[in-house]
Amino acid sequence: MKGLISLFLGLFVACIGLDNPAGIPRFTLGNTDLMSGVDFIPAMIGLFAVSEVLRAMVSGAPDWEVKQTSIGNPLRGWGRMLVKYWPQQVRGNITGTAIGILPGAGADIAAWVSYAMSRKFSKTPEKFGTGHVEGIIESTSSNNAALAGAWVPALVFGIPGDSITAIVIGVLYLKGLNPGPTLFLNNPESIYAVFIIFILANLAMIPLGLAALKAGTTLLKAPRRLMMPVILLFCIVGAYAVNNSVYGIVLMLIFGVLGFLMEEHGVPIAPCVLGIVLGKMLEEAFVTSMIKADGHLLGFFERPVAAGLGVVTLLVMLLPLWSAWRARVRQPA
Known part of the structure; x- marks a missing residue:
């Protein structure tokens, strides 16, 4: 969560x-600097x-504890x-x-x-x-x-x-x-x-x-x-x-x-x-797709490839929630 x-x-x-x-x-709260979004760096x-x-x-926090030992060969064990x-x-x-x-x-x-x-x-x-x-x-x-x-x-x-x-x-x-x-x-x-x-x-x-x-x-x-x-x-x-x-x-x-x-x-x-x-990128892709689909969410599932990707996306989103719900149900009262 x-x-x-x-x-x-x-x-x-x-x-x-x-x-x-x-x-x-x-x-943006009226701030012109925020017009271009939040700078990543x-x-x-x-x-x-x-x-x-x-x-x-x-x-x-105290100083870092550095062991006074030789590093040796860093490539050992690679x-x-x-x-x-x-x-x-x-x-x-x-x-x-x-x-x-x-x-x-x-x-x-x-x-x-x-x-x-x-x-x-x-x-x-x-x-x-x-x-x-x-x-x-x-x-x-x-x-x-x-x-x-x-x-x-x-x-x-x-x-x-x-x-x-x-x-x-x-x-x-x-x-x-x-x-x-x-x-x-x-x-x-x-x-x-x-x-x-x-x-x-x-x-x-x-x-x-x-x-x-x-x-x-x-x-x-x-x-x-x-x-x-x-x-x-x-x-x-x-x-x-x-x-x-x-x-x-x-x-x-x-x-x-x-x-x-x-x-x-x-x-x-x-x-x-x-x-x-x-x-x-998520917003741009979503808005572009919605414009092409005339605002219908089912447009994401009209073609086979898009439908497959959509189903996989939904499964990735819902499976963790389902697993958490099952784990909570199985817990003894």
Whole structure:
């Protein structure tokens, strides 16, 4: 139930801004900055970083306990984990690739969707949120797969899959290359260059990741009372840099307090993030479908494929409620 509350809260945040397609302001309270909706980056900074700073300030958390032991070889045991968690990797790669191909979806959505799926299918969902390796493997696999999948619409159709490929498309145009089917016919060497760069980038991630591990252990040795103000400073700079406006800082602080209150009352943040990220796309797809169906909900079930997807969606939504109801009925009075 708390997960649903968090999800609907995220969907409500996604509704802030101009109505689609009428263009009527919703929940803006007369603020022109909210006309374009809630900026994703300040909201995420607030929900995750600022809420943690507030928690440390309120609880007076002690310094991190760092064991003075050698890290050793971080790659040790990766083969065993590869065998043990292969379903999570396969599922994350498939999900990430599928979401990455969708224009504008991005790796963040893929990671959160895969994290939710991993928790749903896990035998130990109570460990999620504590750094459980099962959720980390699936979400990071999905994140990496989405980054690669975003290049599919960018190179094949000239449609950016995310912000990175949007910049790449602009660079290709500056170089006289037209992203699309003609790129494969007229400049196939450019495609092979992209593939080679991908391979080199993945290889370069290994030493860079090892260096980041050592830097992370050094940062953890710093006192928390000194780290939290520095973290808050970086949060403020990042939120301001999004639009070079104080509006981002205010938004960050509001969501920081919201995230702090949610975690204090045991409400998960992940569903709220999914609601914020997917809310706009959900509304656009729903409104477009309703316009095509002349306002009839049965239009979602007229064609076989649409009917199948609709039935699956309803089952996914209703099965958890039915399972919870059966569990409550079976409990002895």
